[in-house]
Amino acid sequence: METLKPLLEEHPFLRDLSAEHLDLVVGCAKNVRFDPGKYLFREGQEANEFFIIRDGHVAVEIHSATKGPVIIQTVGAGEILGWSWLIPPYQWHFDARAVEVTRAIALDGKCLRGKCEKDYHLGYELMKRFSHIIEERLAATRLQLLDLYGNGI
Amino acid sequence: MATESEGLKLRNAPGTDPMRPALFEVHRVRQETRDTFTLELRSRGPSDGFQFLPGQFNMVYVFGVGEVPISISGDPNRPNALFHTTRAVGAVTKAMRRLRRGDVLGIRGPFGASWPVNEVSAREVIIVAGGIGLAPLRPMIYQLLSQRDQRGRVVLLYGARTPDEILFTHELQQWRTQLGLEAFVTVDRAHGDWQGNVGVVTTLIPKAPFDPSQAVALVCGPEVMMRFTVMELSKRGISKNRIYISMERNMKCGIGLCGHCQFGPYYVCKDGPVFRYDQVQDLIPLREI
Amino acid sequence: MTPRPSEWGPPFRFKPEDLESLFVVLHEQAYKIIGPTVNDDAIVLGELNSTADLPVGWTDEQSGGSYRLARHSRPEFFHFASGPHSLKQYLHPPSVCLWTASRNGHGFEIMEKVQEAGKLAFVGVRACDLHALAILDKVFKAGPLPDSSYALRRSQLLVIAVNCTSPGGTCFCESMKCGPQVDEGFDLVLTEIEDEGRHFFVGQAGSESGRTIAAKIPQEEASSTDLERVETMLNDARTRMGRRLDTSDLKKQLYRSYDHPRWEETAERCLNCGNCTMVCPTCFCNTMEDVTDLSGVRAERWRKWDSCFTTDFSYIHGGSIRSSAKSRYRQWLIHKLATWVDQFGTFGCVGCGRCITWCPVGIDLTEETAAILESNSTSTPGMK
Structure with missing residues (x-):
């Protein structure tokens, strides 16, 4: 586990986190690898993790009865995947499928939730960082909804 | 009142009057996507070729239907062939789609300000295109890639609506593998079999490989997309005077005489369509201008 | 001359x-x-x-x-x-006919109209x-x-x-x-x-x-x-001038007036008829009309006066840029007294008063401008 510390320290998502908090996060981290077609998580499952993608990329999808999987968004190297672990009822809303061989650091959300409840400062730091990601995804989703190239917007 | 005399006196000598179209023949029609096509045209008259600068446009006339401004999408170093890539969305472009080899079009142009060809030649260039916005940028890509030895890195971020609506797939492949273009493509929506990126083109900007302290950005797409693109480029630290955008407005004459394309103090047809962002940044937030 | x-x-x-x-x-x-x-x-x-x-x-x-x-x-x-x-x-x-075209085989030829x-x-x-x-x-x-x-x-x-x-x-x-x-x-x-x-x-x-x-x-x-x-x-x-207009600082003041509430008020009266643009001795905007005869053999290109007061004037695929009456009146006035200066080095207005006289509801460019300048001097929203 100690080997993940330098990686996490360097990552923009955790940059400037105090040494103490970083140690808490590192304590919840492990390396994971997914072959193409494997799911990182599936809709409806309990959400107990989030991922920092190291390489490869993941499709976030919704399954449609008539159209099959529809990709909402892809998440690639350097990006963060998953925030349902933070928000009750801690359940995934989408499927996340590795499009190619994908390596990531998985952070145990259940473990982090416990630490955040005990240490609100850590909770606030993580919340700030996730709200930034949520805001960016929401803005991008709004643009996607406009169907920019379809309707002469 | 001075009225037009009934008996029309006509002249057939091709002059230099910018209001008179020159005749071009359709040499090839290429269906790019469901609604987008490229016409390859050859001049009908005695011609040394069609010289233009990347980013310029022509007024394209279809007999008896009308005339619209369309950017030139071909290679500036291949002046014998004139290319226009457009979507069939209005009366004129729909009529253009019905044209076949040997049919004739009227062309007035080239008009307008080009991409900053000289400024970018030795620098890093980051190109951000959305949808049909790739068409006016293609001449610039050809130009940059032809100067492979002198130029800096060229990065293309391109967003399309769906995988089926990605333009110039063949060229993209070729530019990437043979000419060193670093191209990143994303689509707004896709089915499960799509192996590439999904998300708006602006999401590619934070991770794109370029040096914001010296790169020049060229942006073309719907205005909303350009606004958000500039915002993301600025977050990365590119200054506004190194960002160029290409605007679209109603145009009737193409040479600043009809008044339709006014954008604040500018005529998009002659002061643009390409503007350096700091020229227009005060106008962009204004509504209905 | x-x-x-x-x-x-x-x-x-x-x-x-x-x-x-x-x-x-x-x-x-x-x-x-x-x-x-x-x-x-x-x-x-x-x-x-x-x-x-x-x-x-x-x-x-x-x-x-x-x-x-x-x-x-x-x-x-x-x-x-x-x-x-x-x-x-x-x-x-x-209205001026610029040229005519006639079909021949696959193509056509264009004959310029000698003016x-x-x-x-x-x-x-x-x-x-x-x-x-x-x-x-x-x-x-x-x-x-x-x-x-x-x-x-x-x-x-x-x-x-x-x-x-x-x-x-x-x-x-x-x-x-x-x-x-x-x-x-x-x-x-x-x-x-x-x-x-x-x-x-x-x-x-x-x-x-x-x-x-x-x-x-x-x-x-x-x-x-x-x-x-x-x-x-x-x-x-x-x-004995019936109207007057303070032109000092006019361009700058109008450039910062895009969000002024006055435009909305004027738009409530403006009929968007375009009379002001027709009688104006400098309004030059025009459009191209392409027409064909019934057989489709002969076509003509006409240039005709156009007015920035129509929604068609600014239409591009997807809609009109200036869809509200407010934006069209604003375009006209700001063009005359501000953007024109940047485009041609002179105002687009000579003070002939025709737009005031021939406006069916009597909208007065001097009055509108004065109202904007007056409240601009107390607050300055919009552009620099």
């Missing part, structure tokens, strides 16, 4: 009955004479055969949204303000309209791709100007520095003086052609009293 005062000929005076000799000379030189004449209850421009066609005994009464032709008992030929017409319709006609200009002599042109002409020159002639049909019409023009001593209720040329005195762009300038029973003209040539023509009018040397009289009458006219 921008003669400097040093090139002007010597001032001379002549009797009103000798004005006819000017018409004779112009006809001899094969000019078609265009000038003010009464038609359809207004003083309009039309072809004049003799001085009898001039509106002797007629004047006009103008105010916001109102124009009335009126009788008066004085003998002057030129005792009125601007009518609905201007030189624009002759130099930039409302007919003819020699036109305009009589009675006011300073405001001469300034408007200079503005149109900048629009159509000064750029790298000039309009050839405008340039052709322009090249054949002769201007007999008349100093304005009868400004109307909506005039503000003094504010725009475009009148009432004719100061450039003329071949011959006249001042009509009617004074305690003495009625005469003072004339001065402003070009070679003007000198040649002036020489044919029976005349005597103008005295210094005559010239002083001209000066007094013009000064008097300056004080």
Whole structure:
């Protein structure tokens, strides 16, 4: 586990986190690898993790009865995947499928939730960082909804 | 009142009057996507070729239907062939789609300000295109890639609506593998079999490989997309005077005489369509201008 | 044709009955004479055969949204303000066929229409309209791709100007520095003086052609009293402008007014009829119309006047850029008094007042501008 510390320290998502908090996060981290077609998580499952993608990329999808999987968004190297672990009822809303061989650091959300409840400062730091990601995804989703190239917007 | 005399006196000598179209023949029609096509045209008259600068446009006339401004999408170093890539969305472009080899079009142009060809030649260039916005940028890509030895890195971020609506797939492949273009493509929506990126083109900007302290950005797409693109480029630290955008407005004459394309103090047809962002940044937030 | 005062000929005076000799000379030189004449209850421009066609005994009464032709008992030929017409319709006609095309096999061929200009002599042109002409020159002639049909019409023009001593209720040329005195762009300038029973003209040539023509009018040397009289009458006219506009800092103030609430208020009254753009002597916007005959064999390209007050004007795929009435009125006014300056180095307004007179609801550009300037001085939203 100690080997993940330098990686996490360097990552923009955790940059400037105090040494103490970083140690808490590192304590919840492990390396994971997914072959193409494997799911990182599936809709409806309990959400107990989030991922920092190291390489490869993941499709976030919704399954449609008539159209099959529809990709909402892809998440690639350097990006963060998953925030349902933070928000009750801690359940995934989408499927996340590795499009190619994908390596990531998985952070145990259940473990982090416990630490955040005990240490609100850590909770606030993580919340700030996730709200930034949520805001960016929401803005991008709004643009996607406009169907920019379809309707002469 | 001075009225037009009934008996029309006509002249057939091709002059230099910018209001008179020159005749071009359709040499090839290429269906790019469901609604987008490229016409390859050859001049009908005695011609040394069609010289233009990347980013310029022509007024394209279809007999008896009308005339619209369309950017030139071909290679500036291949002046014998004139290319226009457009979507069939209005009366004129729909009529253009019905044209076949040997049919004739009227062309007035080239008009307008080009991409900053000289400024970018030795620098890093980051190109951000959305949808049909790739068409006016293609001449610039050809130009940059032809100067492979002198130029800096060229990065293309391109967003399309769906995988089926990605333009110039063949060229993209070729530019990437043979000419060193670093191209990143994303689509707004896709089915499960799509192996590439999904998300708006602006999401590619934070991770794109370029040096914001010296790169020049060229942006073309719907205005909303350009606004958000500039915002993301600025977050990365590119200054506004190194960002160029290409605007679209109603145009009737193409040479600043009809008044339709006014954008604040500018005529998009002659002061643009390409503007350096700091020229227009005060106008962009204004509504209905 | 921008003669400097040093090139002007010597001032001379002549009797009103000798004005006819000017018409004779112009006809001899094969000019078609265009000038003010009464038609359809207004003083309009039309072809004049003799001085009898001039509106002797007629004047006009103008105010916001109102124009009335009126009788008066004085003998002057030129005792009125601007009518609905201007030189624009002759130099930039409302509709012009640019070319025709006919099908042949797969293709077609284009035949350019040879534009007919003819020699036109305009009589009675006011300073405001001469300034408007200079503005149109900048629009159509000064750029790298000039309009050839405008340039052709322009090249054949002769201007007999008349100093304005009868400004109307909506005039503000003094504010725009475009009148009432004719100061450039003329071949011959006249001042009509009617004074305690003495009625005469003072004339001065402003070009070679003007000198040649002036020489044919029976005349005597103008005295210094005559010239002083001209000066007094013009000064008097300056004080009788029906409207005024503060042009200091105008461009800058309007550039920061895009979000001003006044636009919305004006839009509630504005009918978007485009009358103001039609009567404006500088509004030049136009559109192209492509037409075919029923057989589809022959096509024509027409250029026609257009107005920024229509939604079509700014239409691109997806919709109109200026879909609200507010944005269209704002475009028009800001173009006239701000963006025009950046485009052509001059205001697009000469203070002739036509847009005020011919607005069916009497919207007044000077009043609108003043309202914006006044509240701008207390708060400055929008652009820098």
